[in-house]
Amino acid sequence: MSDQEYEEAGQGPEMEIVHLLRAVVVDLGRHSARFAQRNGMHPTDVRALIVLMDAARAGKDTSAGQLGAALGLNSAGTTALVDRLERAGHVRRVRSERDRRKVTIEVDERAIALGLQHFGPLIDRAVGLLREYDERELAAIKGFLTGMQEAATQEGERADGH
Amino acid sequence: MSDQEYEEAGQGPEMEIVHLLRAVVVDLGRHSARFAQRNGMHPTDVRALIVLMDAARAGKDTSAGQLGAALGLNSAGTTALVDRLERAGHVRRVRSERDRRKVTIEVDERAIALGLQHFGPLIDRAVGLLREYDERELAAIKGFLTGMQEAATQEGERADGH
DNA sequence: TCTATTATCTCGGCCAGCAAGATACTTGTT
DNA sequence: AACAAGTATCTTGCTGGCCGAGATAATAGA
Known part of the structure; x- marks a missing residue:
C-alpha cells in the first residue's frame, strides 16, 4: 500500500x-x-468449541494436542483449557483405544445446543440475506471471501519465512 | 435455525x-x-491501536476512558494498557488543555508505519480483488457485509435485553 | 464554598497461558 | 524380551493482563 x-x-x-x-x-x-x-467462558474456550465442532462435522476425532495446536496453545495451556471445558460440562475426555497416550475430546450435546441457540439467529439472517442474491452476485461474494482467506493465510506464511 | x-x-x-x-x-x-x-504485543494492544487510528482518521481525539470503553476494559485495565503502549513507544499520553482530568492518547507515527507494513499487503490484495468486480457485484458484497454487521450488532442488543 | 460528578491512576488479587519437567504409553532396534 | 528414543498429556511454578475497590485530581452546579 x-x-x-x-x-x-x-x-x-x-x-x-x-x-x-x-x-x-x-x-x-x-x-x-x-x-x-x-456462559462464563473465555474467548479461547469458544474458539476451542468451534474447532472441535468443525472437526466433528468433518467426521474427525480431535486429540488434546491437535486442539492446542489449532489454538496456538502449549501443552500446559491446552490441559488447563480442556480442564475448564470439562468442568463446565461442555466436553468429555476419552482415552483413545488404539494409542492410549491420546485423549480425544468429545463435545457434549448440550454445548452444541447452546451454540445453536446463540449463533442460530445470526446464521438465519445470513442465509436470508444470501437468498436475495442471484448466482453471479453469490459468486462475487464467495470469490471475495475466498480471496481474502487466501491472502490472510498466505501473508502469514510469507512473513513467517515459510 | x-x-x-x-x-x-x-x-x-x-x-x-x-x-x-x-x-x-x-x-x-x-x-x-x-x-x-x-511486535511483542497482545491482541488487546492491537485492537487499541486500531480504535485509536480509526478515531484519528475521523479527526477525533480519543481519551483513555473512551479507549477503555471501546475495548470493554475497566479503568485499571485501561491504565495498564496505555502504560504498555506508551512504554513500547506506540502512543503518547497528552493531558487535555480544556479538561485537565482527561488524557488524550496519540498514536506515534512509527506505530502507524509498523501497521502499514504488516497490513498493507493484505489491503492491497483486497483492493486488487475488488477492482475485478463490476458495480452490481460490488453492491452485493457491500450489501452482504453491511447486513452481517447489522445482524451481529443487533443480535447482541436483542439478547442483552435492550 | 461545598458537594457531586467525572477522569484517571494505584493497589491487591484472580486466573489464562508459558516454560520446564514428570509421567505414561508406543515404536524401533537389538 | 529388553532397552532406548520418541510422543501425548499432565503437573508445577511463574508471568502478566484484567478486574474490583478505592484514591487522587479536576470540573460543574447550587
Missing part, C-alpha cells in the same frame, strides 16, 4: 469495503465474546 | 458462504495475532 493510497484510505469504493470487512470481523468477534461471557 | 437446517449445514450454497465468512474472520484474527506477537 503506497503512501498515496493510504492518504485516500476510506474514500474509494474498494477501501470502503475493506474497512467494512474489518468492522464485520470486529463485530462478529464481539458477538462471540458475548456468547463466551454469558 | 431449525434442526433440519443444522443437519444440512455446510451443504447448501448459502451455508457454504456462512462457513466461509467464519473462516475469514478466524484467519484475519490470526493475521492480527501474528502482528501482535511479532
Whole structure:
C-alpha cells in the first residue's frame, strides 16, 4: 500500500469495503465474546468449541494436542483449557483405544445446543440475506471471501519465512 | 435455525458462504495475532491501536476512558494498557488543555508505519480483488457485509435485553 | 464554598497461558 | 524380551493482563 493510497484510505469504493470487512470481523468477534461471557467462558474456550465442532462435522476425532495446536496453545495451556471445558460440562475426555497416550475430546450435546441457540439467529439472517442474491452476485461474494482467506493465510506464511 | 437446517449445514450454497465468512474472520484474527506477537504485543494492544487510528482518521481525539470503553476494559485495565503502549513507544499520553482530568492518547507515527507494513499487503490484495468486480457485484458484497454487521450488532442488543 | 460528578491512576488479587519437567504409553532396534 | 528414543498429556511454578475497590485530581452546579 503506497503512501498515496493510504492518504485516500476510506474514500474509494474498494477501501470502503475493506474497512467494512474489518468492522464485520470486529463485530462478529464481539458477538462471540458475548456468547463466551454469558456462559462464563473465555474467548479461547469458544474458539476451542468451534474447532472441535468443525472437526466433528468433518467426521474427525480431535486429540488434546491437535486442539492446542489449532489454538496456538502449549501443552500446559491446552490441559488447563480442556480442564475448564470439562468442568463446565461442555466436553468429555476419552482415552483413545488404539494409542492410549491420546485423549480425544468429545463435545457434549448440550454445548452444541447452546451454540445453536446463540449463533442460530445470526446464521438465519445470513442465509436470508444470501437468498436475495442471484448466482453471479453469490459468486462475487464467495470469490471475495475466498480471496481474502487466501491472502490472510498466505501473508502469514510469507512473513513467517515459510 | 431449525434442526433440519443444522443437519444440512455446510451443504447448501448459502451455508457454504456462512462457513466461509467464519473462516475469514478466524484467519484475519490470526493475521492480527501474528502482528501482535511479532511486535511483542497482545491482541488487546492491537485492537487499541486500531480504535485509536480509526478515531484519528475521523479527526477525533480519543481519551483513555473512551479507549477503555471501546475495548470493554475497566479503568485499571485501561491504565495498564496505555502504560504498555506508551512504554513500547506506540502512543503518547497528552493531558487535555480544556479538561485537565482527561488524557488524550496519540498514536506515534512509527506505530502507524509498523501497521502499514504488516497490513498493507493484505489491503492491497483486497483492493486488487475488488477492482475485478463490476458495480452490481460490488453492491452485493457491500450489501452482504453491511447486513452481517447489522445482524451481529443487533443480535447482541436483542439478547442483552435492550 | 461545598458537594457531586467525572477522569484517571494505584493497589491487591484472580486466573489464562508459558516454560520446564514428570509421567505414561508406543515404536524401533537389538 | 529388553532397552532406548520418541510422543501425548499432565503437573508445577511463574508471568502478566484484567478486574474490583478505592484514591487522587479536576470540573460543574447550587
